[in-house]
Every structure is written in C-alpha cells, then in structure tokens.
Amino acid sequence: MPPSSSSGMPITRDARARAPVMPIRTGSDAPDSVLMDQNLVQSPMMWQAIGLLDCKTGHAREFSAYPCPVSPSRVTVPAAYAVVVEHLRREIQLGRYAPGDKLPPEREHAEQLGVSRVTLREAVRVLEGEGLVHVRRGQTGGTMIRARGTSAQLRRQVRRRLDDVLATQEFRLAIEPLAAARAAQHRKAAAVRELRTAVTDLTSASDIGTFRRADSAFHLTVARNAACPPLERAVEDARIAMFEPLDVLAFDIVLPSAVEAHQAILTAIEDRDPEAARAAMDAHIRTTTGEIKALFPASAS
C-alpha cells in the first residue's frame, strides 16, 4: 500500500513548475520586492525545501509563512545552502538574531556552521532576497539583519493575515499555559536564572530587536523546561508564525504589560506553583490577543 498523498494536499507538478517564475515579495506593498535569482533557485522542489512554496495553494508564498507541515510523497533532498537558509531564518524568526545584528565574518561563520564559504554565501543571497538580511560590501561592510519594514507596512501585512494571526494566538493559548504549568512543576534552578535574565533584559529593552530577543528567550525557556519535546516544538512553531505580528505590537505600547506579565509567570514558576503559572501565562496571551484586536478593530470580532 503506497502512502496516500500524505496530508491530502499534494503539490501538483503544475504548481511546482509555476512557482519559480513568481516573484518573491517581502510584502505585497513593500517597495523593494525582488525577483529571485533564477540561476540560484534552479529546481521548483527546492522552493518547497526552503519554505517558499505554499503546500496548500502550490503558489510561492511570502517568507514569513509557516513551515510546511506536509510530507509530499516525493522526498526532497535539500541542498546544503537550503539547509543553511532554513537554519538562519529560524534563528532570526526566533529572535536569536535581531535587527541591526551583524552576522560573523564569512570565514568564521562558515567554520562555525560547519559549511563551506560558497554554501554560506548562497544562503545569504537567498536571505537577502527574502529581505531578512542586508549585505553591505566594502571594508566596513558585512551582513546585517534587516529591520522588518516600516510600521505601516507591517500593519498592512498583519491585517491581510489577521485570521492566521488570531488562529496562532488561539493555538498559543492552548499550549503556552500548559508549558508554564509544567515548567513550574519541573522547576529547575537554571531555568529560573535564565527566566530572570530574560525579564531583566526585557525591562531594559530599548528597541524592537532587544525586545524581541528577550521576549523570545523567555517563552522558549519556559517551553524548554516543560519536559515535553512535542510541546517545546509547538511553542517554537507558534513563535515563528508570530514573527511579524509581534513586531507590529510596537514594543513601547506592549512593554509595560509584557514586563509585568513575564514577572508574574516567573514568580509562579519560581514558587513551583503550576496553577498560578498557567493562569499568568493565560492572562499574558489573552492580553496580547486583546492588543492585536485593538490594533485591528474592523476585522477582528
């Protein structure tokens, strides 16, 4: 019995064949949309491998879309550079690299990742095409993580995807309170220390980059301490899906409530109080959802 077309969402050959000629845009209203280098992305299947082909529609998708949950019946062996793209994109989306950060010098970075400089360079070109990094040549140059467009651009992008954004918040509400409760139950001294550092960093966050990094560190540390690997991965996936919306909630609006909420979650975990941790995380996510709905009152009911 051959496996049926996996999750029932086959990528048709036609869709595959169509994909490479579609422009990848950093947002439908972004001024600097770029056409992907046709020589670089030779194979349509590569597009799926590097997450640029939407599994459901078969169309090229915007770079912030979800990782592909379907396993098509054909396997795709990713090229080295595509693996590097996926790795770095994830680091950026999880807030481990923030806007304005510079990647290490090419030689050093390639060595650190364990890939060739040619492979790294190809990967950086793709990320540049996606608008995630900006390469400045010359002596003072380097590869910088780009800011995520103007606030107005980001807002338009989130408005278009509002159903997805609210679905992700609903998903977070299902999983993150559980993660907090379990982290409290399995309370470890190292976790408490890490969470305290994240709260301190959040308190002193001075821009969207430092805010995003401290916020991510907090939520991922909670998830990692929940002692349930599929739950940890789910929190990471939700985080990645929220990459744009979280930046829209301009950090100076959200900051005070976020610091207070994170402090309450930290205290409950420190006190080994699962129910308090669950309630504090629940309240925190509901507050964020409320903030999103307040920003987009027309469509959100």
Next chain:
Amino acid sequence: MPPSSSSGMPITRDARARAPVMPIRTGSDAPDSVLMDQNLVQSPMMWQAIGLLDCKTGHAREFSAYPCPVSPSRVTVPAAYAVVVEHLRREIQLGRYAPGDKLPPEREHAEQLGVSRVTLREAVRVLEGEGLVHVRRGQTGGTMIRARGTSAQLRRQVRRRLDDVLATQEFRLAIEPLAAARAAQHRKAAAVRELRTAVTDLTSASDIGTFRRADSAFHLTVARNAACPPLERAVEDARIAMFEPLDVLAFDIVLPSAVEAHQAILTAIEDRDPEAARAAMDAHIRTTTGEIKALFPASAS
C-alpha cells in the same frame, strides 16, 4: 552576535563522538537489538540528522523517541538516504503504512520518491536496523512493515517511558480539542467525507495495523481541517510520540470506545458545532489517558 547554542542544549563534541559506537536497540528488552552498520552511519552528526541521537543526553536513543526540537549552531546537511529514512519513518509512525504492508517494488518506489535505487536501498537498510521494516529476499520477497514486537515487549517499553507518554497525552488534551473545534467551525464537505470513511474503517478494523491507520487518518484529518498549520503539525508530532503507546492499548480493548468517540466527534463537526466537537475530543483523549493509566496502575497516579 552569534546565536547562543540554540535551545541551550548543545550536543557536545564528546557526546557526538561517542554516539556511533553505541548499539541501537529496538527496546532494552527486545531480543533482536542490532548494532548499526558502522560503514553506513559514518558521521556522528548523521545520527542526529536521522533522529537517532538524543539532543538532551547526547546518547543514541531508541527509534521511537521524539523528533529533535533543537537546532544546534552547526548545521547538518542530511544525506539523501537520511532524508528518505526520515520520510518513511514518519509515514510509518503516522500509520500511513501499517504492519504487514509491503513497500512498492524498489524500482517503482525509488521513482515515486524521486530518488535513486541506491539511496532507497540505503534508507531501507537503516529502517531495517531500527526494526521498522523487514526485508525478505527472493522472488516472493520485498520490504514489509514489521509488527511492533510482542505485546509484553511494548508494554515494558511504555512503562519505562510512562512520564513521556502521559506528558504527550496532556499535550494532546491541550491541542486536539482545539483542532476539533476549529474543524467544526471551518466544516468542509470533503473533511466530513474523509472522517466518515475513517470511522467506517475503524469499525471494521480487524488488526492493529488497520486500527492504527484508521485512527491516525481520523485525527490527522481533523487537524488538517483546523486551518492553523502550527496546530496541524503539533497534532502530527504528538501522534508520532504516541506511536508505541497506542499500539499497547490492544485494539480489541479500545476499539468499541474509540468508534463511539470518533463518531461523536464526527457528528459535532458535521453539525458545525465547535463546542460539541471540542467536548467530544476532550472526552475521547481523557478516556485514552484513563486506559493508559489503568494498564500501568503502579506508576501512574
């Protein structure tokens, strides 16, 4: 700023170097434990790529363990055969292939997957080493999906991992009722048809393989219709983590309650009643958890 060691669980070089000489066992009490072919698995990092290296302990792990949630700061470019192993393992763990099923003839299968016969053969050797498939040579031969050991062996394995199993049930309780509610909200005729087929198949299931496949089809169809990709993936991951435990709940004990529960969920989705769907899925998972606890009364409290 270089990314910190990702989720803070670095795989040390020592651990990596140690891994390949450890035997991969199909269970600590399985009689047919095998030593992995040293020539096949040349690189320790490959072990992680193909999911046999536990990220937390740095030790080789049993094949049923969770997919690795960590992205180490070194990237691992998987070999073609490792990608095929991952793909087929997932198909088996998601119940799309069931015990006793035969894989398509090598030439046809390789073509279908889009890989070379040599690559497919290497992948099948790994799966054979993991005890997931059995290769019979000769004219009437072929690659068969293996049954998962005796009931007694499986029980011992689950007993040892009981904390993980109950954690996964807790995770399922957080996400699957949400998936059911959202599937009811977004009710589609095609989904209802697929769910009805799965219930019919479940009703007529005559062995663990057909049971597992129909059960998986039902839960994954619900998840796919929840219109939230990270949620869909979370249900898949939980399913994979429950691969062994679900087989332990001998299908003739579970079957009547499962058919009834699935029918109730289907009816609620058909009726576009999110709250009824949520409640029915919630009750179904609580019942399964109860059945697991009843099978292992000593350790589960």
